[in-house]
Amino acid sequence: MSNEPETRDDDSPEPEPTELEPTETEPTETEAAEAELGESSSSFRSGFVSFVGRPNAGKSTLLNQILGTKVAITSNKPQTTRTQIRGVLHRPGVQVVFVDTPGIHKPVSPLGTTLNESATSTIGDVDVTCLVIDGLAPYGKGDQFIADQLPKDSIVIVNKVDKANREQVMAQLAVTSDLDFESYFPVSAKTGRGVDVLVEHLISRMPEGPRYYPDDMVSDLPEPQQVAELVREQLFRNTHQELPYSIATRVTEWEWPRIRCEILVERDSQKGMVIGKGGALLKKVGTAVRAQLPEGAFIELHVSVDKDWQRRPDRIEELGYGV
DSSP: OOOSOOOOOTTSOOOOOOOOOOOOOOOOHHHHHHHHHTOOTTTOEEEEEEEEOSTTSSHHHHHHHHHTSOOSOOOSSTTOOOSOEEEEEEETTEEEEEEEOOOOOOOSSHHHHHHHHHHHTTTTSSSEEEEEEETTSOOOHHHHHHHTTSOTTOEEEEEOTTTSOHHHHHHHHHHHGGGOOSEEEEOOTTTOTTHHHHHHHHHHTOOBOOOOSOTTOSBOOOHHHHHHHHHHHHHHHHOOTTGGGGOEEEEEEEETTEEEEEEEESSHHHHHHHHOGGGHHHHHHHHHHHTTSOTTOEEEEEEEEOTTGGGOHHHHHHTTTTO
């Protein structure tokens, strides 16, 4: 093979330069959404905030107050919340996903253990953890047990300042100052006092991130589960002693506007108590629930016995509690 360089006849035409065609790639779903909204991930901020604490500290009421709408059921009885509930706050350029959790307590049944595990599982998986404590109750071993599990950049929220006097609030702030957490906020979840300042601080803690939920979504709770929770809320408010804790609810049929919800109790003797004399209690519950649903909704309530369901881990899982 010759090693001489290739020669070309001077009369041969010059080769035309090759033009590289610009390549176009399809935008990802995230990029398309950002373009439509006129924002990019570098300018948008988002994150998760969890509320943890003992039962009846007012976590669910606080979530509803922040969002300006009801996404979590409430009652004056402890351990009303049985699942993690996400509520989404939308502000220009920011999205905050709040996670309401079951109250952490000393469990006496597999259900209680499951609820505790659900609450503590959020620790370390969110951007900000908030310890919500009851301003009317002395800071105790239960509060300290929870605080010992939290990172140092957590926030302490002293709730119920609308009912607690100044001395009670100052005492709670003083004792929790030893935790050396990032910041402390006295608020009233019921009246909204101090909540705006708390929210602005939480927004400032949000890192750059994507839009996790669409603008029109305030909660990720499916509609059937929302209705089942509304039924359980009314039963919590209208039954007493141990009965509320033996009640589970689930929607079994959904053919709008007709909804069928099953109420589960653990013993035969409890069935009559839930129905009430002549069906009075069941009627009262149904009326209160319908008032919170779109016009035209019809809800049918049926009571069944599911023996010792809260002591059966497989049944607890089937009912969706603790997730």
